[in-house]
Amino acid sequence: MDAPDIKQIICIKWGTKFGPEYVNRLHGMIARNITPPFRLFCFTDDGSGLHPDVAVRPLPEFTYQAPVGTKGKWPKSRLWGDLGDVTGVVLFLDLDVIVTGNLDPFFTFGDPDDTILGRNPNTPFEKLGQTSVYRMRVGKLKPLQDIFRADPQAVADRYKYEQRFVTRNAPGGVRFWPRGWLAHFRMHSVPPFPLNYIREPKVPKNSRIVIFAGNLNPPDAIAGRWTEDEQHRPPLDHLRATFGGRRESLSKHLRHYLLPASWVRDLWRE
Template structure:
C-alpha cells in the first residue's frame, strides 16, 4: 500500500503535547506502512516537530468553528474539521486516532477493510452511533457533513448530544457507515477492568485481539499507570502494561 495518513487533533489544555508525542511513538512501533503523522492543533508548543507534522486546526468556512464559538470546543465538535476539503496537502486514506488511547498491537489492519467510513461501534448504544476515537476515511470525502452542520446548526444540535452522534448518524443515512471488527478497539473501563469487587484485587488486562484501548472519560493513561481511577466509585490498581506501552 502507498503512504497513509495518521491524524490527530489537540485543542485547549485537557491533553498536553506529551499525548501527541507518545501517540506518534506508539504508531511508529505498531504500523509497518509508510505514513505521515499530522496533528491539528491550536497550540504547537512541546510537540516534537521533527516527527509530527504540526498544522493549525483548519478554517472550514463555518464561522462557529473558524471563530471558535464556545460550543465548538465541547463534546468533540472540533474533530469535524478533520473532514475539511481541502485539508492542507493531505490526500488518501487517513486513520484518525484520539489522543487518549494506548496502542497495544499492530494497526496495519485498520487500512485493510473496504468501506468509505470505518469507525468503532459505540459500546453502550444499540443504534447506529459510532465512537469516533478511531475512524478511517479518505481526505475530503465527507466535507458535506460540515456544510450540513453549517446550514442546519440549530436542528442538528437539538437532535444529537455530541460530534460522534452527528457524524455517524449523518454518514449512516448516506449508507457510508461501517464498523471495525469487534474487539479491535476496546474500552479500558468496559473491557480491560475486572468486574465489580475484583478491581480491588486484579489490575486491568488487555483483551485478546485488541489493537487500540480507548481511555474515554476517567481514568486517562497516566492515571492508570499510577492506579488513580478519577472516580470515587471505581478502583483502579496500577497498570504496568500501560506504563510499558504509553511512551
C-alpha cells in the same frame, strides 16, 4: 483494499487539555506497531514540543457558532472538510488512545471510499459509531460541515455527540471495524467488582487499540484513579469510604475503583 503507499494518520490537538507528550507518545506507539512508511499529521493551534517526525499542520479553517451544554467533541468537525496538503485516505486517532496491536489492518479493511468507525460499546442496541478511531477519505464528510454550520446548536441538541451525527449522516453511510479490534479501557480492561480491588487492569485480549472515553485518561489509569481530580487510595481505604465520604451511589463507588495499570505505563511512551 490494498495497503496504501504511505499510511497516513491524523490527530487533532486544541487548547490545553492535552500536552505535546500525548502526541509524541501516540507517534511512538504507532511507530512500534505499523509497517512503514507512515506519517502522523497533527492539526493543532500549538505545535511546540512535538517530536520532529510529527508533521504539524494548522487547525483547518471552519467557522461556526460553538454549541453550548453538550458533551460532544464538536471541534473535531474541523477535520471533515479540506485538510490542505493532506489528501486521500486517512486514519484518525484520538490523542488518548493506547496502541496494543498491529495497525496495518486498519489500512486494508474494506474499500478506500468507506467511512469506518468503531462500535460504541455503551450503546449495544443502537448501531452507533465511535469516533476515537475512524478512517475516511479526506473531504468525503464535508457535507456534514454544511449541515452543522447551518445550525450548530440544533444539531448538537438533537444528536448530543458528534459521533452520532457522523454515524447518521455520513455520505454513503458508515461501516464498523471488526469486533475486538477496539477495546474500551473501563469496560474491557478494568476487572469487574469485586475483582477490581485485587487485580490490576489487563490488556484486552486480541485488541489493537484501547480507547479512553470519559474523564479517565492514560495518566489516571497509570495512577489508579477514576478521574484526574482524585487520588489513588489503597483498596481498604476506598471500601471504608463506602460508609462515609463517598461522592457517588453505592454501586458506582464500588465499581469506580482500579489498581494502577502497569500495562498502560509500559505502552504509553515515546
